[in-house]
Amino acid sequence: QSALTQPASVSGSPGQSITISCTGTSSDVGGHDYVSWYQQHPDKAPKLMIYDVVNRPSGVSNRFSGSKSGNTASLTISGLQAEDEAVYYCSSYSSSSTFWVFGGGTRLAVL
């Protein structure tokens, strides 16, 4: 059982927007602005898409955006493209002895 809760799957059509939620506690998501999101294609290493809740690394499309409210963070992907089909993981720095916690992952299907 993962420390952060994500929906198992979401889907959308090309061009649409989707949002993936990530719910934690006041010890992690709610207590820090150190939430990050990773995209993982099959048999590939995860790729950082969002860090510090809202920041995009260089080279990541501005179709990806992040936000946070209370203990829940969200990743929004606008203008869905076929290449966005992947599993997305959220992660948060934690005040607990675990330091880093992950969500269970959300599989995005672009229909």
Added chain:
Amino acid sequence: QVQLQESGPGLVKPSQTLSLTCTVSGGSITSGRYYWSWIRQPAGKGLEWVGRIYLSGSTHYNPSLKSRVTMSVDTSKNQFSLWLTSVTAADTAVYYCARDGTDLLTELAFHIWGQGTLVTVSS
């Protein structure tokens, strides 16, 4: 640009010790005051943070693995390593090394990842 590469045995027998090394290329492991982490992923499952190490050798481990994990860093070789003792089938996973944030609590995310290496625990 900095790249990471994991190496080590792909097959470990139950009750033995898993040993992996991550080699940093394209930059020095000592620049930037970063922590360096290990993360694992069982087949078809999610990501689990194993632990991290700083240049000084200071470590933080996942409490669920703490009794079996040791990490070290060799700045002369630009490498850091992971040892996991008393392994069982539950430790079978792809193991990734990654660059963590700094000791100043900046860049707190896993910005750079290795390609991952599959370790199977089986007799």
